Amino acid sequence: MMSFINRTVATAALLAVSASAAFAVTATKIDTTITQAEVEAAQVAWGEALVQISQDFEEGGIDKARATAEAVIAAAYGYDMGPVLFKPTLTEAPQTFRTTAEGALAYFVGDNEAFPDDTGFALKGWTAVEIENAAIFISGNTATTMGNVHITDAQGNVTTVDKTWGYQRDDEGNLRIILHHSSLPFSAD
Numbered sequence: 001m002m003s004f005i006n007r008t009v010a011t012a013a014l015l016a017v018s019a020s021a022a023f024a025v026t027a028t029k030i031d032t033t034i035t036q037a038e039v040e041a042a043q044v045a046w047g048e049a050l051v052q053i054s055q056d057f058e059e060g061g062i063d064k065a066r067a068t069a070e071a072v073i074a075a076a077y078g079y080d081m082g083p084v085l086f087k088p089t090l091t092e093a094p095q096t097f098r099t100t101a102e103g104a105l106a107y108f109v110g111d112n113e114a115f116p117d118d119t120g121f122a123l124k125g126w127t128a129v130e131i132e133n134a135a136i137f138i139s140g141n142t143a144t145t146m147g148n149v150h151i152t153d154a155q156g157n158v159t160t161v162d163k164t165w166g167y168q169r170d171d172e173g174n175l176r177i178i179l180h181h182s183s184l185p186f187s188a189d
Contacts, residue, residue: 027136027143034169039136039143042167042175046076047129050151053108053122062111065123069108073101078168078176089161089182090121128152131163141169144179160185 027036049072057065077084083099088107091098095115098104106112110120133147149163166179 025133025135025147027138033141034138034143034167034175036136036138038175039138039145039167040131040133042076042177043131043133043145043165046072046165046177047131047149047151049076050122050129051126054124054126057109057120057123058125062109062120062123065120066105066109066111069105069122073104073108075174076177077101077104077180078170078178079104081168081170081176081178084177085166085179085181086177087181087183088121089184092117125154126151127154142178143167143175148185149182 027039049068053065053068053072056068073079077086079101084101084104086098086104086107087096088098088104091107095103095117098107102112103115106115106118108120108122110118110123112118128151130150130152131147132150133145135146137144144164144166146164147162149161151159151161153159161182162185164179164181165177167175168178170176
């Protein structure tokens with residue numbers, strides 16, 4: 001699974017160079033060691049991993065989806081660095097925030113008695129993800145992004161979420177998600 005993540009990040013880095021208008025913002029940079037292309041590649045890899053978890057669930061059930069989700073969380077998130085500031089889209093008190101890898105895994109694939117309200121966000125049959133950044137801020141070994149993520153299901157319906165990601169470069173030089181806030185766009189209706 002790690003080779004899938006590494007291959008996905010490498011592919012995403014190449015795609016980021018010719019990214020569509022979804023990546024049309026220019027990052028604010030202060031004392032940088034992280035590039036905008038690296039940030040965008042990490043975002044693309046996250047989207048492709050979400051689709052992969054959905055596909056693995058369709059093809060091999062919960063065990064295959066869980067194995068993929070565990071590998072994705074281990075490769076993409078910074079839980080080995082400390083608590084991750086993860087607020088998923090569809091959670092509520094008392095389990096709104098997922099500062100542990102177990103909490104993140106439960107959100108993505110459900111099937112965890114400690115998180116009884118989680119049904120598995122990544123198991124919803126997602127087929128595509130498009131990231132539309134409003135802004136990217138890069139400073140030293142950290143980067144923060146904010147914008148919309150458009151997620152397409154098997155019927156072609158698109159769900160848009162407001163997303164903020166924070167990244168930290170780890171000791172091996174990989175970008176890790178240390179902040180992940182997601183919510184549905186506000187509507188006055």
